[in-house]
Amino acid sequence: MSITFEVYSMIKAAPSFGDVLALSNQYLSEKLKSYDINGTYRIEVSGRKTITHDCILFDKTRPAIWSIDDEYAWFTVNELPGGCDAYVCRIGDCGQLEVWNGEFESNERARKLESQLRHCFETGFYWTFRRSVGQPAIINLSYGIIAAAFAEITKGYIFSNDTAWDYDIFPASAAHFLKVYFDPQYPVLEYATWAKDCIEVIKSDCRTL
Numbered sequence: 119m120s121i122t123f124e125v126y127s128m129i130k131a132a133p134s135f136g137d138v139l140a141l142s143n144q145y146l147s148e149k150l151k152s153y154d155i156n157g158t159y160r161i162e163v164s165g166r167k168t169i170t171h172d173c174i175l176f177d178k179t180r181p182a183i184w185s186i187d188d189e190y191a192w193f194t195v196n197e198l199p200g201g202c203d204a205y206v207c208r209i210g211d212c213g214q215l216e217v218w219n220g221e222f223e224s225n226e227r228a229r230k231l232e233s234q235l236r237h238c239f240e241t242g243f244y245w246t247f248r249r250s251v252g253q254p255a256i257i258n259l260s261y262g263i264i265a266a267a268f269a270e271i272t273k274g275y276i277f278s279n280d281t282a283w284d285y286d287i288f289p290a291s292a293a294h295f296l297k298v299y300f301d302p303q304y305p306v307l308e309y310a311t312w313a314k315d316c317i318e319v320i321k322s323d324c325r326t327l
């Protein structure tokens with residue numbers, strides 16, 4: 119089982135991996151400080167082949183866009199076990215446009231942003247950031263932050279409808295998402311409890327860094 123964040127870009131030019139990493143690590147540091155966690159955690163990325171999972175030649179100055187069919191990006195933190203796998207997807211695949219047409223009919227937040235989102239669709243692609251069950255707590259936090267960095271740099275939007283975070287905030291700008299993501303005081307108990315539990319684990323792990 120896995121849960122995902124999707125990011126839809128307003129611009130066709132993808133940011134570099136270096137720019138995404140810099141902003142992701144800035145956001146991660148700010149979040150951790152807000153929890154009074156002072157350990158040094160750093161997000162890194164490598165490229166992998168989809169079938170074999172072999173590492174591929176990787177240049178962080180290259181645009182953060184890769185082969186749709188046979189590559190993925192693998193984001194890790196401090197070389198800890200586990201990570202977040204990220205994919206470039208075609209807008210037209212898997213009935214994605216039909217899904218969004220349904221969102222525009224039933225989701226008031228999506229309906230208000232329909233013109234902006236349809237502009238995003240014109241790029242022809244979006245990113246998906248996936249977290250499988252059993253990941254370290256720092257990955258649980260970080261993969262949403264990585265998605266926010268992509269959304270911020272591309273002036274785009276984050277979306278999830280599979281409980282990665284509260285569906286009622288999506289689609290969301292990076293700024294709005296970061297205000298509520300992993301908030302231990304979040305008004306929905308399920309997500310507040312999840313955040314609190316993960317933060318406590320990160321605090322405990324941080325003592326060994």
